[in-house]
Amino acid sequence: MTTMHTQNYRGTYHFSPRENWMNDPNGMVYFQGEYHLFFQYHPFGMTWGPMHWGHAVSKDLLTWEELPVALEPDEHGTIFSGSAVVDWNNTTGFFEEEPGLVAIFTHHKELPDTGKVTQYQSLAFSKDKGRTWMKYEGNPVLRHESYVDFRDPKVFWHEPFSQWVMIIACGQTVCLYRSPNLKEWTFASEFGQGMGSHDGVWECPDLFPLPTKAGGSKWVMIVSIGDNPECVEGSRIQYFTGEFDGERFVPDARSKGEARWLDYGRDNYAGVTWSDIPDEDGRRLFIGWMSNWKYANLTPTEGYRGAMTAPRELQLEQWNGEWRLIQQPVREITKVQKEVLSLSQTTASEASAKLSSLQLESYEIHARIYTAHDIGFRLQTGSDEGAIVGWNRTEAKVYVDRSRSGITNFHPDFPGVHSASLTGLTGPLELRILVDRSSVEVFADEGRVVITDLIYPSGVTTGVSVIAESEQPVIESLAVYDLSAGIQTVSMTGKEK
Numbered sequence: 426m427t428t429m430h431t432q433n434y435r436g437t438y439h440f441s442p443r444e445n446w447m448n449d450p451n452g453m454v455y456f457q458g459e460y461h462l463f464f465q466y467h468p469f470g471m472t473w474g475p476m477h478w479g480h481a482v483s484k485d486l487l488t489w490e491e492l493p494v495a496l497e498p499d500e501h502g503t504i505f506s507g508s509a510v511v512d513w514n515n516t517t518g519f520f521e522e523e524p525g526l527v528a529i530f531t532h533h534k535e536l537p538d539t540g541k542v543t544q545y546q547s548l549a550f551s552k553d554k555g556r557t558w559m560k561y562e563g564n565p566v567l568r569h570e571s572y573v574d575f576r577d578p579k580v581f582w583h584e585p586f587s588q589w590v591m592i593i594a595c596g597q598t599v600c601l602y603r604s605p606n607l608k609e610w611t612f613a614s615e616f617g618q619g620m621g622s623h624d625g626v627w628e629c630p631d632l633f634p635l636p637t638k639a640g641g642s643k644w645v646m647i648v649s650i651g652d653n654p655e656c657v658e659g660s661r662i663q664y665f666t667g668e669f670d671g672e673r674f675v676p677d678a679r680s681k682g683e684a685r686w687l688d689y690g691r692d693n694y695a696g697v698t699w700s701d702i703p704d705e706d707g708r709r710l711f712i713g714w715m716s717n718w719k720y721a722n723l724t725p726t727e728g729y730r731g732a733m734t735a736p737r738e739l740q741l742e743q744w745n746g747e748w749r750l751i752q753q754p755v756r757e758i759t760k761v762q763k764e765v766l767s768l769s770q771t772t773a774s775e776a777s778a779k780l781s782s783l784q785l786e787s788y789e790i791h792a793r794i795y796t797a798h799d800i801g802f803r804l805q806t807g808s809d810e811g812a813i814v815g816w817n818r819t820e821a822k823v824y825v826d827r828s829r830s831g832i833t834n835f836h837p838d839f840p841g842v843h844s845a846s847l848t849g850l851t852g853p854l855e856l857r858i859l860v861d862r863s864s865v866e867v868f869a870d871e872g873r874v875v876i877t878d879l880i881y882p883s884g885v886t887t888g889v890s891v892i893a894e895s896e897q898p899v900i901e902s903l904a905v906y907d908l909s910a911g912i913q914t915v916s917m918t919g920k921e922k
């Protein structure tokens with residue numbers, strides 16, 4: 426059966442702005458029943474331009490209501506990336522009556538005559554659940570005398586020392602600062618020289634503890650690295666594990682060597698985590714910008730450009746003597762899953778026959794496959810196209826092949842195969858594949874390997890099929906869930922998109 430695929434690439438359960446350009450997620454904070462998602466936004470154009478903070482809220486991380494722009498450029502410059510926190514104890518003095526939100530962001534100013542760039546850190550606060558914002562009159566609150574790239578402050582409350590801690594990108598390193606009140610900052614330490622990847626400028630860091638199964642916690646640092654024309658991968662996210670003593674981050678031995686990537690796809694950048702998730706929830710929730718600076722300004726969407734990844738929960742696991750980050754889509758997603766197919770012990774051709782009757786654009790495939798065979802799921806397929814999520818048994822690799830996934834010619838580095846090794850599997854390989862019109866997110870082996878890739882099907886599609894050379898039952902189990910049911914993204918006017 427064929428489905429007329431409209432040129433609508435907008436995902437149903439991924440956030441995208443109603444119109445115009447979006448990049449990094451900013452100011453993610455949970456407050457009074459709402460998850461806030463601010464974002465780098467150019468409200469007057471389809472490409473990157475003078476940055477504002479756009480704003481959306483959600484109660485379930487899947488249905489987003491876009492609100493008016495929260496922060497606009499002012500005499501100090503445009504509004505680059507940053508974070509937001511709840512000032513529970515009125516450390517700032519902004520909130521005499523009840524706790525409110527403080528945004529800590531970078532002001533970016535380019536002098537028109539010389540082109541000289543200045544980046545410094547500023548505050549804004551809101552007393553009405555993020556609906557309106559006041560800029561702090563003492564802005565900027567933090568400058569650096571030598572770094573030109575000095576941006577993307579991520580702030581958290583550090584209970585043991587009753588202090589705020591800021592991690593901020595400083596060109597090719599990150600710096601840590603401390604403050605009692607968010608207004609006065611003292612330098613604490615610098616990290617990064619000789620560590621991880623320096624293929625691009627360091628941006629959008631985050632630092633947080635994650636509980637371990639053995640009790641206690643381990644610190645994780647996330648650092649995005651910008652595009653470098655010489656690296657085909659473009660912009661991507663690396664992470665480090667280690668200890669933080671309130672001043673200094675000390676990496677584990679393994680974190681000192683080669684970079685470790687948070688995602689093996691091309692489209693997960695500038696991701697950071699939510700602040701102020703209540704203790705009784707206890708999760709560390711992450712979202713990234715689902716694009717890549719290599720081609721972000723060229724992607725073939727109409728009316729809007731840019732989407733976020735699915736929100737994910739981060740966890741740590743010890744494996745072969747090292748700590749590694751694992752990711753899973755947030756559990757809220759299971760509440761909107763509508764099962765449309767369930768098979769077990771089946772062959773590729775039998776599965777394909779059953780899948781051919783489905784016409785889904787926004788769905789999840791949950792499969793367990795036998796790793797003795799090569800196997801691939803062809804997604805969003807047209808007569809001569811389809812993205813493939815597969816397992817290569819000779820190389821023990823999971824991959825997404827988007828070489829023939831539809832429109833790929835807007836940048837020479839867009840088409841290609843993106844893979845990740847998965848060794849040490851003892852049973853069938855578990856794969857969760859989230860598809861939402863123009864995105865594919867693969868969570869392999871319970872989130873130990875993640876691949877996030879955009880795709881742009883060119884027209885008519887016929888859905889999903891399974892390819893395998895073997896006639897054996899290559900699939901232990903296969904479930905498909907429709908994810909479009911029950912989700913609607915609400916726009917600024919309250920109308921359904």
Ligand code: FRU
Pocket residue numbers: 448449465476505506531576577628629695
């Ligand atoms: C990362 C980034 C940040 C900066 C913002 C500007 O994608 O370059 O470092 O604050 O985008 O929009």
